[in-house]
Amino acid sequence: xxxVIIADDEERVCRLIQKLVDWDALEMEIAATAANGIEAxxxxxxxxxxxxxxxxRMPGYDGLDMIERxxxxxxxxxxxxxxxxxxxxxAQRAIRYGVGEYLLKPIQKKELTETLEKLRDHxxxxxxxxxxxxxxxxxxxxxxxxxxxDLLSQLIxxxxxxxxxxxxxxxxxxxxxxxxxxxxxxxEDKLTVDIRERLEEKVSLHLAEVMGxxxxxxxxxHLENKLMLILFEYPTAERELVRKGMRELFxxxxxxxxxxxxxxxxxxxxxxxxxxxxxxxxETALVAVEERLVKGTGRIFLGEDIPVEHxxxxxxxxxxxxxxxxxxxxxxxxxxxxxxxxxxxETIVLNDHLTGHELIHLIKEISSHFTVMxxxxxxxMPEESxxxxxxxxxxxxxxxxxxxxxxxxxxxxxxxxxxxxxRSESFSGPIRxxxxxLEENYMRSVTLDEMSNLTGFSxxxxxxxxxxxxxxxFLEHLTEIRINKAKELxxxxxxxxxxxxxxxxxxxxxxxxxxxxxxxxxxxxxYRKIYA
Numbered sequence: 001x002x003x004v005i006i007a008d009d010e011e012r013v014c015r016l017i018q019k020l021v022d023w024d025a026l027e028m029e030i031a032a033t034a035a036n037g038i039e040a041x042x043x044x045x046x047x048x049x050x051x052x053x054x055x056x057r058m059p060g061y062d063g064l065d066m067i068e069r070x071x072x073x074x075x076x077x078x079x080x081x082x083x084x085x086x087x088x089x090x091a092q093r094a095i096r097y098g099v100g101e102y103l104l105k106p107i108q109k110k111e112l113t114e115t116l117e118k119l120r121d122h123x124x125x126x127x128x129x130x131x132x133x134x135x136x137x138x139x140x141x142x143x144x145x146x147x148x149x150d151l152l153s154q155l156i157x158x159x160x161x162x163x164x165x166x167x168x169x170x171x172x173x174x175x176x177x178x179x180x181x182x183x184x185x186x187x188e189d190k191l192t193v194d195i196r197e198r199l200e201e202k203v204s205l206h207l208a209e210v211m212g213x214x215x216x217x218x219x220x221x222h223l224e225n226k227l228m229l230i231l232f233e234y235p236t237a238e239r240e241l242v243r244k245g246m247r248e249l250f251x252x253x254x255x256x257x258x259x260x261x262x263x264x265x266x267x268x269x270x271x272x273x274x275x276x277x278x279x280x281x282x283e284t285a286l287v288a289v290e291e292r293l294v295k296g297t298g299r300i301f302l303g304e305d306i307p308v309e310h311x312x313x314x315x316x317x318x319x320x321x322x323x324x325x326x327x328x329x330x331x332x333x334x335x336x337x338x339x340x341x342x343x344x345x346e347t348i349v350l351n352d353h354l355t356g357h358e359l360i361h362l363i364k365e366i367s368s369h370f371t372v373m374x375x376x377x378x379x380x381m382p383e384e385s386x387x388x389x390x391x392x393x394x395x396x397x398x399x400x401x402x403x404x405x406x407x408x409x410x411x412x413x414x415x416x417x418x419x420x421x422x423r424s425e426s427f428s429g430p431i432r433x434x435x436x437x438l439e440e441n442y443m444r445s446v447t448l449d450e451m452s453n454l455t456g457f458s459x460x461x462x463x464x465x466x467x468x469x470x471x472x473x474f475l476e477h478l479t480e481i482r483i484n485k486a487k488e489l490x491x492x493x494x495x496x497x498x499x500x501x502x503x504x505x506x507x508x509x510x511x512x513x514x515x516x517x518x519x520x521x522x523x524x525x526x527y528r529k530i531y532a
Contacts, residue, residue, distance in 0.1 A: 002123060003031040008082070009058045015109075016390055017082075020109045022224060024196055026116050033222040037061025045412050050123050051116075056083040061270070067099060076126065077121050140447065173275055178237045179268035180281040181246050183228040183253070184289040187262045188295050188397035195260050197521075199253070206249045226397060227289075236465070239271060250300055262457045263297035263399065265289050275400060280395035290356035297399055312358050313365060315339060318349050322369055327420060330460040334416040338409060345405045362403045363395055370412050376458070431466065435477070442481045443505045448474055449488045482506070482521045490528045497524050 004023070006014050014033045021027060031047040032039035038060035044052065056064060067079055076314050080101040082519070169397050185191060185199070188269035190317035232242050250266040257264050267288030291301040312318055321344045325521060348354060348362075391411045400406045434451055451474060452462040467473050472480070482504040489500045498509055505507030506512035516524050 001027055001029045002051060003047055004028050004045050004053065005032050005034060005040065005047065005049045006030060007034040007037070007043075007054040007058065009050060009055065011035065012390070013055070013082075013105075017107065017112070019390065019393060019517065020107065021113055021116060024191075024458075025121055026113075026119065026123070028116065031065065035059075039065035040066050041069055041073070044077070045073055048074060049081065051078045051119060053082060056081060059284065067072050068228070069138045073370060078123060080115060080119070083460060106206075114273050120162050154197040163258070173233060177234050177239065177271050177273055178275065178278055178281060179239075180231045180284075180285045181230045181235075181270045182269070182285040182289050183230070183250075183266040184267065184292065184297075184399075185226040185228065185257070186265070186292070186397075187260075188228070189261065191262070192260075195257075195262065199223070199228075199257075202253070202256075205231070206252065207245070209337065224456065236271075236273075243268070247300065254298060258298075258495055265292040265297050265399075266300045267291075268300070268302045275500060287355075287357045290360055291397045292399055293404065294354055294361050295356070306357065308354055308355075308357055310358050311347035312348070312351065312354060312362055317346070318362070325366075325369065326373055329370070329416070331460065331464045332415045332461065334415050334420075337412055337416065341405060341409050341412075346403070348401065359401060359404065360398075363408055364392070366408055367391060367411065370415075374415070434466070434474075438478055438481050442478065443503060446478060478505075479515055480519065483516055484510070486516060486524065487520070487527065490524055491531055493528070500524070 006017050008014050008017075014035075018030055018033075018140070019454045028051070029051050032043040034043050034204055036059040039051065040054065040058075041061065043049075052070065054066065054068075058066070061069065070079075080103060081099055082103045082105060093487075101119065103111060103115065105342075183203075191199075200221070200223060207221070221228065223229075227528050230246075234242055246266065246268070250264065253264045267285040267290075268285075269288070271287030272278060272281045284306075286303070287308055288301035288303035292299065295301075321340055324340045325337060328334075328340065334350050348359065391407070394407050396409060397402065426523055434455065437451070437454060439448065448463060452459040456460055458467065463474055466477070486500055486504045489495055489503060495503075497513075501509050501512040504512070506515075513524060516527070522528055522530070
């Protein structure tokens with residue numbers, strides 16, 4: 001296994017890089033992570049890695065200074081620079097140090113994986129662990145496996161097959177029965193290399209034994225993250241033999257995996273008879289393993305027997321939940337959001353007909369609705385796309401109702417708290433800006449929407465925060481400025497009350513007089529007699 005070190009001063013970015021890639025499949029392992037250039041150099045000296053993924057700007061030594069010093073420790077060390085800075089001068093300096101890979105944030109899974117594959121082959125060839133011919137062969141096999149993986153991904157996710165002949169040739173489909181089974185492996189930790197290898201070996205040996213030398217064939221066994229896909233092709237008459245073999249495999253795994261802290265669930269997809277319908281088999285298998293979210297892990301579920309309608313999403317209680325969430329989010333009331341989620345969870349627990357598919361669909365809908373409402377209220381978080389990707393990955397890895405609600409509560413509440421902190425730090429500036437703007441434009445019809453556009457806050461949030469910061473509403477601020485200007489003008493005897501009324505932004509004398517009395521206790525003409 002090639003050793004990798006990740007260096008970035010944002011812990012979240014380090015976690016994201018770790019989760020984006022299937023390191024075991026790349027024959028790589030994360031030896032350490034570092035939060036600054038000094039920690040990175042210490043880790044390089046200690047672990048002697050083959051590859052370092054680093055940000056350009058970090059405390060201590062920045063990324064480029066760290067690379068220069070790291071090359072003195074290990075001359076053949078390879079680097080990938082990942083940074084939010086796209087300036088050419090950084091790339092130029094990196095090239096001088098022998099860094100050929102320079103990726104920009106936000107990090108894309110496909111681009112990162114392809115870069116790692118390229119460097120892996122380069123490192124192995126450079127070390128003499130494989131010949132150039134073997135490296136080319138590995139590359140060719142990798143490309144074939146990548147093509148199979150990409151084609152399979154298209155087959156199970158798309159309603160229309162683009163090039164049916166290409167699929168048939170790549171997988172050697174013979175036009176018989178096709179069926180997807182999914183093994184869901186649930187654990188709080190990442191699957192270790194040892195467990196993965198043992199699992200893949202056991203599954204392969206078992207399937208080879210069950211399939212025998214007959215007409216049943218296993219077209220694909222693909223383990224990604226914690227979900228193993230097994231694709232069969234067989235004559236229709238042999239369906240029970242496949243089912244029997246998969247049940248035997250499941251019970252065998254169920255006997256050993258819990259010892260390693262892994263729970264297993266088996267989902268059986270519908271049998272289909274045309275390559276164009278393979279997505280139906282995958283989708284029903286996925287619906288099946290999602291059933292563990294409400295009925296527990298360690299069971300076998302048949303996707304064909306599980307309804308996929310989303311009755312819960314159309315219920316009055318869920319509709320009211322979304323309305324309550326929207327209202328509380330508009331004023332960033334995270335305590336109210338927690339209460340709404342708690343009440344919804346209690347409602348769901350009492351629902352005997354809820355399916356796992358419906359539950360995870362609801363949780364994703366809540367997450368999506370939260371993002372939309374944040375955007376609608378102009379509550380944009382920095383690098384929001386990366387945060388959301390990580391959140392959705394954690395949702396898809398959850399294996400209970402409790403964990404799902406815990407994740408969505410953690411994400412929404414922590415986002416709101418962080419935003420509150422950020423807004424609290426930056427609100428004093430906009431308050432001064434609003435005050436100055438009103439001083440110059442009080443004679444016009446100034447609206448709350450106009451002021452929220454000026455400050456970049458939503459109208460609801462702007463109204464709440466200006467009241468919280470100053471003790472006065474926006475309208476009270478505007479009225480106070482207008483009355484103070486009127487008081488100055490009333491000291492000039494040659495101006496009529498009606499003229500003063502219009503000059504300070506009022507179109508109606510009665511309304512002006514009423515406001516003036518409320519603020520001064522005097523009518524405008526009485527104020528003039530006393531102070532003019």
